[in-house]
Amino acid sequence: MAKKDLRERIKEVAVEHFNNNGYHGTTIRNIAKDVNCSLPMIYYYYNNKKELFDEIIKREYFGLLKRQAALLRTNNIIDFYTKFVYDLNSLSNYDKKVYRLGIKVYLSFDGDEELMEIMDEWEKTILPRHYQILKPYLKNADNDIAIVRTLVHLLETLIESIVVKNRFLPEEEIREEISIVLREC
Amino acid sequence: MAKKDLRERIKEVAVEHFNNNGYHGTTIRNIAKDVNCSLPMIYYYYNNKKELFDEIIKREYFGLLKRQAALLRTNNIIDFYTKFVYDLNSLSNYDKKVYRLGIKVYLSFDGDEELMEIMDEWEKTILPRHYQILKPYLKNADNDIAIVRTLVHLLETLIESIVVKNRFLPEEEIREEISIVLREC
DNA sequence: CTCTATACTTAACGTTCGTTAGAATTATAC
């Protein structure tokens, strides 16, 4: 087994376990069993349980978020957001689980205060980012900011449905809901 | 200490602990310490850890949901939903924590399959219930159902903000967002 | 072939967990 392989496989199995059983419900022994390696090998690649968890959130989850945020825009704003959400359906199982784990930390259902601070920092960027995206389409009405806020709130639930509840959302349903919020754009 | 008192206090402290540390992160010893009673007293009133957790979800959380669902309606539908969400701000700390714990189980971040089934059953009733409430205000357009779905999705995020993230949402912000979704009603 | 760094193992450490046995205390009934 090459070095990189095993380290990566440990992380993959860890994502699965942290997802299913939470941080405290996950044991290094069970991870080792599923990876089919001895228990101390986990400690060979990761200093301790928390470091393994942190790497998943800090590297995998935020890597995923940044890839998502960098998506190209189409001309039609409703098309863009529909695609943005719809494409989550076809995320790999691994990425979905990483995403789910990140949301768990985001809702402070898992993780610690340090991770929560990173989440809070990220959260502050969400509204401004979407405001920039939507700006050209807004009608300069006094409820512009409210529209952006409503859309972001709606997106949050749609993402949760797909990623956390593991449901498939049809493109048409996503488009309908986004259109309702953005119907004046 | 009267019987009822202690049993109730154990449940209150348990809500706190399950909320902060999850099911597996919570220990009977720590609950007993905070309640200021001996460890086996927990087992005197509850057969085991899982039964204590289950009672919180099955009785406290669903009790709360049913009280919420039974709320009276006003004449104005936007007023109704605004109040519905806004009033969550002033839920007691205990009720907020019970709610938060329920959402955690709802998102299958905690609990087991049996509790998830109960959640699924409840979830099926949500859309029809709100459709009944909104029916008189809908314009019989072909996106009626989509509007109800969008509203329910928006409500979900707003509730999460208040209860899970423990934020205060001003009445005006809530009204704005609900109005955007229901602007044709 | 030997040396050395890397990859991996077995076995155990000390701690904490959920849970219970069994006795002590307190309240209630007659």
Added chain:
DNA sequence: GTATAATTCTAACGAACGTTAAGTATAGAG
């Protein structure tokens, strides 16, 4: 006041946890 039932305690059980010590295999370099 004594018998009985309801509370509460101290102490401990076995099991599982995170982590580590100390050694064995393996593979590439000289």
